[in-house]
Amino acid sequence: MAQNPNEPHAAPKNPFANDLKAIAEGEEMYRSQCLPCHGTGGGRATAPDLSRGTYGVGDRDEDLYRIIFNGGRVMPAFGGTLREDGVWKLVSYVRTISKPLVEKPTGNAAAGEKVFWEKGKCGQCHRVGFKGAAVGPELTKVGASRSLQYLQTALTDPDKDLGRGFATITVVTKDGKKLQGVQRGYDFFSAQFYDAEGNFHSYFKSDVKELTRAEKSLMPNYSKTLSPAEINDVVTFLYGLGRGGK
Amino acid sequence: MRTLAIVAVCAAQALVAQDTTWTSYGGGHNSWRYSEISEINTSNVAKLTPQWIFQSNGGRMQTVPLVLNGLMYATGPQNAAFALDLLTGKQIWRYEKRLPEGTMGCCGAPNRGFAVSGDKLFKVNYEGVLVALDARSGATLWEAQVANHKVGYSLTVAPQVVKDKVIIGNAGAEFGTRGFIDAYSVTTGERLWRFHTTAGPEDPKGMATWSGDSWKRGGGSAWVTGSYDPETDTIFWGTGNPGPDMVGDVREGDNLYTCSLVALDPNTGKLKWHYQFTPHDVHDYDATEDLPLVDVKIGGKTVKAVIQANRNGLFYALDRTNGKLLVAKPYTKVDWMTGMDANGRPIMVPNKEPKKEGNLACPGLPGGHNWWPTTFSPQTGLYYFSSEDGCQIFYRHDAEYKEGQWYQLSNPRGVPEEPATGSINAVDPATGETKWRVETARPPSGGFLSTGGGLLFIGDRDGYFIAFDAKTGKVLWKFQTGSPISAGAVSYKFRGKQYVAVAAGSNIMTFALP
Numbered sequence: 001m002a003q004n005p006n007e008p009h010a011a012p013k014n015p016f017a018n019d020l021k022a023i024a025e026g027e028e029m030y031r032s033q034c035l036p037c038h039g040t041g042g043g044r045a046t047a048p049d050l051s052r053g054t055y056g057v058g059d060r061d062e063d064l065y066r067i068i069f070n071g072g073r074v075m076p077a078f079g080g081t082l083r084e085d086g087v088w089k090l091v092s093y094v095r096t097i098s099k100p101l102v103e104k105p106t107g108n109a110a111a112g113e114k115v116f117w118e119k120g121k122c123g124q125c126h127r128v129g130f131k132g133a134a135v136g137p138e139l140t141k142v143g144a145s146r147s148l149q150y151l152q153t154a155l156t157d158p159d160k161d162l163g164r165g166f167a168t169i170t171v172v173t174k175d176g177k178k179l180q181g182v183q184r185g186y187d188f189f190s191a192q193f194y195d196a197e198g199n200f201h202s203y204f205k206s207d208v209k210e211l212t213r214a215e216k217s218l219m220p221n222y223s224k225t226l227s228p229a230e231i232n233d234v235v236t237f238l239y240g241l242g243r244g245g246k
Numbered sequence: 247m248r249t250l251a252i253v254a255v256c257a258a259q260a261l262v263a264q265d266t267t268w269t270s271y272g273g274g275h276n277s278w279r280y281s282e283i284s285e286i287n288t289s290n291v292a293k294l295t296p297q298w299i300f301q302s303n304g305g306r307m308q309t310v311p312l313v314l315n316g317l318m319y320a321t322g323p324q325n326a327a328f329a330l331d332l333l334t335g336k337q338i339w340r341y342e343k344r345l346p347e348g349t350m351g352c353c354g355a356p357n358r359g360f361a362v363s364g365d366k367l368f369k370v371n372y373e374g375v376l377v378a379l380d381a382r383s384g385a386t387l388w389e390a391q392v393a394n395h396k397v398g399y400s401l402t403v404a405p406q407v408v409k410d411k412v413i414i415g416n417a418g419a420e421f422g423t424r425g426f427i428d429a430y431s432v433t434t435g436e437r438l439w440r441f442h443t444t445a446g447p448e449d450p451k452g453m454a455t456w457s458g459d460s461w462k463r464g465g466g467s468a469w470v471t472g473s474y475d476p477e478t479d480t481i482f483w484g485t486g487n488p489g490p491d492m493v494g495d496v497r498e499g500d501n502l503y504t505c506s507l508v509a510l511d512p513n514t515g516k517l518k519w520h521y522q523f524t525p526h527d528v529h530d531y532d533a534t535e536d537l538p539l540v541d542v543k544i545g546g547k548t549v550k551a552v553i554q555a556n557r558n559g560l561f562y563a564l565d566r567t568n569g570k571l572l573v574a575k576p577y578t579k580v581d582w583m584t585g586m587d588a589n590g591r592p593i594m595v596p597n598k599e600p601k602k603e604g605n606l607a608c609p610g611l612p613g614g615h616n617w618w619p620t621t622f623s624p625q626t627g628l629y630y631f632s633s634e635d636g637c638q639i640f641y642r643h644d645a646e647y648k649e650g651q652w653y654q655l656s657n658p659r660g661v662p663e664e665p666a667t668g669s670i671n672a673v674d675p676a677t678g679e680t681k682w683r684v685e686t687a688r689p690p691s692g693g694f695l696s697t698g699g700g701l702l703f704i705g706d707r708d709g710y711f712i713a714f715d716a717k718t719g720k721v722l723w724k725f726q727t728g729s730p731i732s733a734g735a736v737s738y739k740f741r742g743k744q745y746v747a748v749a750a751g752s753n754i755m756t757f758a759l760p
Contacts, residue, residue: 031645032420032652039657080305080324081355083347187708188686189724213687215663 014061016088017095026093029086033078034094047075048145053098054243056141064091103148105236107229112237115230120222122234124196125182128241135182135194136166136219141242151235155226158217168218169193171203172210186213267314268736269362271404273695275474276539279621280696281737285744286759287699291713291723293759297745298335300754302328306730307749308692309359310404310619312367313738315381318747320754321357321404325371329384332740335756339384349373349395358471358733359404361412363432368412370401376414376430388435392416397650398423404471408481408512411438415468415483419504422489422653425466427481427508429515439515443468443485445502449517457498463647464497465489466504470534470617473552478567480518481510482539482552486532492600492611492656493528493642500525505533507554509569519569523556525591528599528656529582529640530611531558536620538629539566542676553675555620555631557613558582561678575678577615577671578635581608600640600656610638610666611658612689619734623696626716628672628681630702634689636666670704672719682719693748695735703746705731711748711755727755 016022037047048056057067068087071077079087116122123132126139142151153160169191171179179201181193191211192202196218205211222231266283273279286294305323312319317338318330327341345355355372362368366387367379374393377386392414393399398421406413411429419425425443430436444464445452453461465488472483488497488504505524508517524531535554542551542563552566559580563573571590583592598607612634620631638658647653660666668689672682686706693705693712702716707730713723729751737746747756 028648028651032654035657039659081349086348186687188688188690188706188710188712215665 022089026089107232107236112233144242156223158219266739271471277473282698284698297756300335361405368405390435417469419465419467422463452502455499455502460497484534491654538622555615559614573678579608600642604639608637621696632690692732
């Protein structure tokens with residue numbers, strides 16, 4: 001019977017860890033299957049940067065195996081095509097492209113955390129652990145997949161690398177009411193979004209006066225409201241998330 | 247009593263006689279994907295209702311279901327296939343063959359459906375095998391070894407039955423394979439001929455369009471079903487990108503017969519004529535899209551044409567008796583060519599190839615219009631297809647050819663801040679003029695079918711199955727199926743009632759009036 005790639009698949013130890021031939025085969029698979037979304041390093045909003053040596057799904061070979069085999073929320077499952085051995089070989093290759101982490105944040109994480117929740121009101125849209133709202137991207141493990149530079153830019157130029165699905169939806173209802181929020185869905189007929197208060201909205205285009213979508217972030221540019229030192233503290237706080245920091 | 251019984255039998259036969267079939271990928275040899283049934287039409291389609299859903303619990307389907315004998319025959323990815331009861335959608339039999347270890351390939355292991363001849367169904371298995379199944383039981387009647395998956399070949403195409411032959415083409419041009427179109431005996435599975443889509447020693451003139459021995463790894467896979475014209479006894483088939491994909495340094499020349507339409511003699515596999523849409527392609531502009539056979543009026547004269555919305559961004563009409571170019575007109579943004587010369591060859595814009603630092607080209611890698619099923623309606627005289635409208639930046643990376651390994655040397659990405667959009671296009675085949683165009687949030691990808699009820703059905707990536715007024719492009723009905731639609735839709739009459747069926751995700755859904 002054909003393997004059902006959607007079935008969760010338990011994984012034992014990597015039989016191809018540090019196997020040079022397997023790594024070469026894994027590289028070929030990476031080029032065809034992974035590169036289109038994950039790129040060659042540097043990180044894009046569409047898929048996590050795999051060159052950082054630490055991963056949102058966990059840092060063990062088994063964690064990487066599981067996400068590749070079964071797929072994730074956005075990522076497709078590759079178990080059906082690559083099979084057990086193929087996935088392990090790919091894991092072995094992915095290990096070789098990760099660089100040791102050399103970045104050292106220079107701010108004060110505790111001060112940054114305070115700014116994040118209080119002055120910056122970041123929790124109005126972002127979630128860290130069990131705190132905050134889920135309007136914008138979840139940041140619980142953001143440090144595991146993003147560089148210091150990336151986080152810095154995200155605070156001071158939020159439109160630069162707008163994550164897929166976080167565009168701005170604007171609706172004008174038939175009675176003239178204007179609503180705006182962060183995209184949760186957008187198709188030929190309808191749009192779904194959360195407003196700044198965290199209220200969910202969904203409309204068919206045919207039922208409203210106007211429905212538009214802009215590739216812009218609703219997030220403010222924090223260089224206007226926070227000092228460089230405060231931004232550095234927030235970056236330091238975020239960088240520690242999901243990597244043994246808080 | 248006896249009289250009554252006879253009357254009842256006659257009534258039952260009359261009902262059956264009204265029923266219609268759908269017996270090929272393109273809805274007939276002409277690839278129109280058009281059903282003349284008009285019970286569901288512009289005035290009542292708003293009431294269209296789901297009848298049953300078959301959940302295959304497998305991967306995403308690209309299958310065009312065949313309908314005959316009270317059954318629906320559909321294939322899934324990963325070498326699966328099903329026969330379903332037309333009344334209830336219940337599975338009557340299931341075929342499955344495990345992929346061999348280490349099977350690789352581009353884009354999952356999709357399959358686009360069956361072909362049928364008498365009681366035999368034909369499908370390809372991904373690893374390079376053509377199988378004939380007994381339509382009643384799903385039992386294997388014969389298997390033909392077509393190609394070796396270990397060197398990078400794969401099969402995804404819905405076969406085409408032409409007389410006593412099963413015609414198929416290969417996939418796997420991204421692996422430095424050499425493409426082909428094959429004919430097999432319907433009865434025995436014996437291979438009767440093979441046409442190589444990259445010209446070799448058997449065709450010195452064609453071979454001269456390849457530097458060195460690059461034709462050996464020259465790609466040109468033929469992964470979408472072609473058309474057949476019984477009148478001229480000709481098969482029309484499109485071919486894909488040359489290999490290595492998107493970098494042309496090691497394959498100087500035009501690279502015949504990649505990114506081309508080849509017109510073949512079905513009896514011998516000999517080339518009658520060809521037309522190359524994109525000479526020396528470096529953007530993966532496959533010419534594998536549908537090839538409907540349409541007669542068009544040009545200058546007061548009827549010309550037998552074959553048409554295509556090519557992935558390179560242009561709509562084409564060719565004289566199907568000799569391959570002469572009749573129409574070539576962009577339907578989306580095109581920046582790789584500026585026009586046609588007197589011989590019908592595109593005038594190429596220089597320096598458009600992928601570069602280390604990136605190089606913009608429009609359309610991007612997905613097209614334009616890609617392989618997604620299209621439809622021609624003789625009622626409106628319009629050709630309907632979807633398009634991805636935008637550009638991409640092509641980044642080059644280098645690698646040597648290694649047998650069985652990925653040989654695609656560019657990694658295109660979208661243009662930041664300018665995401666590609668999509669559109670549904672209704673084009674006049676005689677002129678290439680767009681009669682109406684509807685812009686969509688994302689490119690629609692499948693479900694295309696036109697009917698005698700004045701309707702155009704399409705499916706999109708967000709899971710909507712939509713009915714348009716084929717004349718105007720006005721939305722008349724929609725249904726959210728819950729999964730992206732990439733397959734073509736079909737229509738048929740069963741027990742006197744019209745149905746529309748389409749594969750959405752891993753499910754097949756049917757619709758009818760209440």
